[in-house]
Amino acid sequence: MSEYILEMKEICKSFPGVKALDHVSFQLKPGHVHSLMGENGAGKSTLMKCLFGIYKKDSGLIIYNGEEVNITDPFDALNRGIAMVHQELMPIRERSIAENIYCGRYPVHKYGPVSVIDHKKMNEDTQALLDDLGLDFNATEKLGTLTASQMQLVEIAKAVSADAKIIILDEPTSSLTLREVDKLFEIIKRLTAKGCGVIYISHKMDEILQISDEVTIMRDGQYIGTWPASELTTDFIIAKEVGRELKDLYPPKVNTPGETIFEVKDFDSIIEGSFKDCSFSVRKGEIFGVAGLVGAQRTELMEAIYGMRGITSGTVFYNGQTLKIKKPEDAIKNGIALITEDRRGNGIFGVLSVSDNVAVASLDDYLQYRIMLNHKKINEVVNKSINELSIKTPSTKTQIKNLSGGNQQKVIISRWLAKEPEVLIMDEPTRGIDVGAKYEIYSIIGNLAKEGKTIIVVSSEMPELIGICDRIMVMCEGRITGIVEGEDMNQEKIMELSTPFMN
Amino acid sequence: MSEKVEKKEKNKLDIVQFLVSNALIILIISSAIFVGLQNPRFFSMANIKNLLANTSVRMVIALGISGVLIMRNNDLSAGRQVGLAGCICATLLQRMDYAGKVYPNMEPMNMWLVCILVMIGFAVTIGLINGLVVSKLHVPAFIGTYGMQTIVYGIALIYTGAQPIGGLIPEYTDWAAGSFMGIQLIPNLAIVTLIVMVFMWFLYNHTPYGKKMYAIGGNPDAAEVSGINTTRMTIASYMIAAALFALAGFMLGAKAGGTSSNLANGYELFAIAGCTIGGVSVNGGTGKVSGILMGVLVFEILKIEMTFLGIDTAWTYIVQGIVIVVAIALDIRKYIAKK
Secondary structure, eight states: OOSOSEEEEEEEEEETTEEEEEEEEEEEOTTOEEEEEOOTTSSHHHHHHHHTTSSOOSEEEEEETTEEOOOOSHHHHHHTTEEEEOSSOOOOTTSBHHHHHTTTSOOEEEETTEEEEOHHHHHHHHHHHHHHTTOOOOTTSBGGGSOHHHHHHHHHHHHHHTTOSEEEEESTTTTOOHHHHHHHHHHHHHHHHTTOEEEEEOSOHHHHHHHOSEEEEEETTEEEEEEEGGGOOHHHHHHHHHOOOOOTTSOOOOOOOOSEEEEEEEEEESSTTSOOSEEEEEETTOEEEEEOOTTSOHHHHHHHHTTSSOEEEEEEEETTEEEOOSSHHHHHHTTEEEEOSOHHHHTOOTTSBHHHHHHGGGGGGSEETTTEEOHHHHHHHHHHHHHHTTOOOSOTTSBGGGSOHHHHHHHHHHHHHTTOOSEEEEESTTTTOOHHHHHHHHHHHHHHHHTTOEEEEEOSOHHHHHHHOSEEEEEETTEEEEEEEGGGOSHHHHHHHHSTTOO | OHHHHHHHHHHHHHHHHHHHHTHHHHHHHHHHHHHHHHOGGGGSHHHHHHHHHHHHHHHHHHHHHHHHHHTTOOOTTHHHHHHHHHHHHHHHTBOTTOTTOSSTTOOOOOHHHHHHHHHHHHIIIIIHHHHHHHHTSOOOHHHHHHHHHHHHHHHHHHHHTTOOBOOBOHHHHHHHHSBGGGOTTSBHHHHHHHHHHHHHHHHHHHSHHHHHHHHHHHOHHHHHHTTOOHHHHHHHHHHHHHHHHHHHHHHHHHHHTSBOTTTTTTHHHHHHHHHHHTTOOTTSSOOOHHHHHHHHHHHHHHHHHHHHTTOOHHHHHHHHHHHHHHHHHHHHHHHHHHO
């Protein structure tokens, strides 16, 4: 038997247009904490999903406990002793903590063919587990009564209860308080003492250096290297994480920012732990970037400005005028548009045609005889968009769900261009889009800014922001930690500002 | 050579595709021919006129509910609304010499005035309340409108004193029984429905209202982000629906020659089934006026066919149920295949 409990060898995985994993290897020793680091999109989650059978790997070997395995789904993984605590939890809020922990593998009494759930055993075992881990919860309490960070601890308890040999923690501390982080580390130490291997995914340098035995760094789907944590420094990790050169991925800058025109003041979220004290201002004709890690609350802040989320305080000014924005409709009337992060969720109308998808936000501008839509005018606008943004579609009547991601995104951009907004907020405008289409979208952004539109781009891809923006605002845990421009607009500086406990 | 084989294969596929997507029309035509051969009276003027008159009323109800369905909502109060509207129209249009007149001293009103007043009245009361309950109070449409269903039934019972209402003025009943400009085949009722169909087709395809309605049905969250006032749209859809249910009540009362509080009981389910069979997707966002007509016709033709074949009423219910389930299973299949 080898010294590793888990070996992943030369794993490859491609999605249409993207090589997500390119011969990535990873080894985990029993009783060790092995951290996996890299930027958003480096392929960490994809690698873990391949381990779990959520994605099917294209090639490569997974050796678990000395045997080659082919895990088909998360349930199979759990049965083999591999458990994962996801970054985004899937709690069943209305059921008790015990039921959440034993979900799908409830202890039962067997009466012939009939299985009856043994609630007593389930509750007692859960309580014992919670007590053992030093978690001060009642097993029969509804999960929904806990805070988000407490639920995260319950989720970790669930992984422990499964008697897992390997536990994967994906950004486990993103919603934990400092004290809870200490609690988590205690639990991790107890697990490793029992010989359990832990894969720890996080952006937080100090935590990584504190808890890990080894660190593996990935970048752009490639394996960069593995080092013992004791030999690493924060600077070294950042350099390895971002160390790529920018080639001609971005069009030349064509815009020149003018006077400050769009201001956001004192935005506080209605939700505890979301954004707080956020103020910034953007100039006319400027491309203003917003950077940050997952959970930095960038999307939440932008959606709040647009009237989609509740705030306890906050004012938006355009050209010195206060704007009253309670819902998206108000924002649009004031010349603000938002291209949302979740294209499928609240961007496209899948069953509607390309034409309808373009026209939907500006229908009232195409009236004739006061009530009737002027289809000719709509067609002109749609065809103009298709030509200008070179949207590839069989016809204007094609359902948008049949288009590629990049073309769908261009249709949504057209939707807002038809409305001629003064301020255009784009949240992850190039997510899931191939490189060619990205370049075209950057060009569109540049041209809009040149025409004097104010553009705000939220992105998790730092090179993209550095490549196209005039200034970049960095957020961390709901707060604005700095605005960089000129010389300071580099990945090291941005990473530093977006990493918690470093500033 | 292989190209030819491929082409043949493709043609075969096209035929299968054609059969699947037009299964309803094929079923209806072939069954009609079959019944017609068994009993030639099936194709008689009187029978076709009867079919058109029945379909006319059902179609107005289906059109009313279609807008609500396309926006992913529902209206279970439709049938009872039709019933109450029919009762109100009837009480305002009774003969002076009728013994059991509800308002003994009131002259019968102008029937068209009654029709318009009832339509407006229903829209601004029942329709508005349904819309507010669903959009503002966020009560699931299925439950909210079920509540309205029983409320409306209660009102109808109180209003009529649970007694049937007869003695309608001949002007009203004769109009419903009559034919358009003396053309035997086309009942007056069908003309009203035709006007409603043209109106709804225009509304759905040529106005911002229609486009916004499909957008909300297609993706409510994206509609909100696109600046569509979903609350106002939901309320409007229920108001339009209520106006059409009132119109259907006016038509049905005249056609039946008398009404009771049980008029049109359960019609909403036929309307929903007709819409769904006609292509109003259960997932929202799709549906055309022509498709809805097809869905409603399928039901009515099927019913008449079974009567002509002398099938026991009990069996007709069973067959209707099977048709609903099979048709919707086919609809879902189309959707899943595309995913």
